[in-house]
Amino acid sequence: MTSLSHINPDNQPEMVDVGSKSITRREAHARAVVLLNEEIMQQLVGGELMSKKGPVFQTAYIAGIMAAKKTHELIPLCHPLVIEDCKIQILPADDNRVVIDCTTKATHKTGVEMEALTGASVAALTIYDMCKSVSKEIVIESVRLIKKTGGKSDFETVG
DSSP states (O other): OOOOTTBOTTSOBOOOOOTTSOOEEEEEEEEEEEEOOHHHHTTEETTEEEETTEEHHHHHHHHHHHHHHTHHHHSTTOOOOOOSEEEEEEEEOSSSEEEEEEEEEEEESSOOHHHHHHHHHHHHHHHHHHHTTTOSOOEEEEEEEEEEESTTOOEEOOO
8 A cells, every 4th residue: 555645654744855856847737627507607708707806717817827836835745836837728618617727837856736736726716706696506526637747657537
């Protein structure tokens, strides 16, 4: 059984020592799916939702990028990374779902999966926040890692 990387032999949390790891190009892609109701989706015009707070998707793009850059401030044992690139894409998937993709890149000794997951999550939460005045029945259905490259191993979701 593989042990948890952030737990020491005394069963206490600790930051992973990345000092001896090689610096490599790291990339990660995470996806969040948000379920919106028909009333909200009817307000979608030209690929954007407008709310009393402003353009929903544009605000979520910025929030996701900001969150990815601050992941180490939000998740206690994450290393601070210089994010070299972060892209957010938000697209309607069907009549009531919006898909948020966040890709992050860095050249470092540790991966950028948490940054991509955080970016997608905060973008989804921003959509929720900006649309909750229309409906409280918004559901963030999933947040998951789709792909990561660089470092010791690569990963890609199947299906």
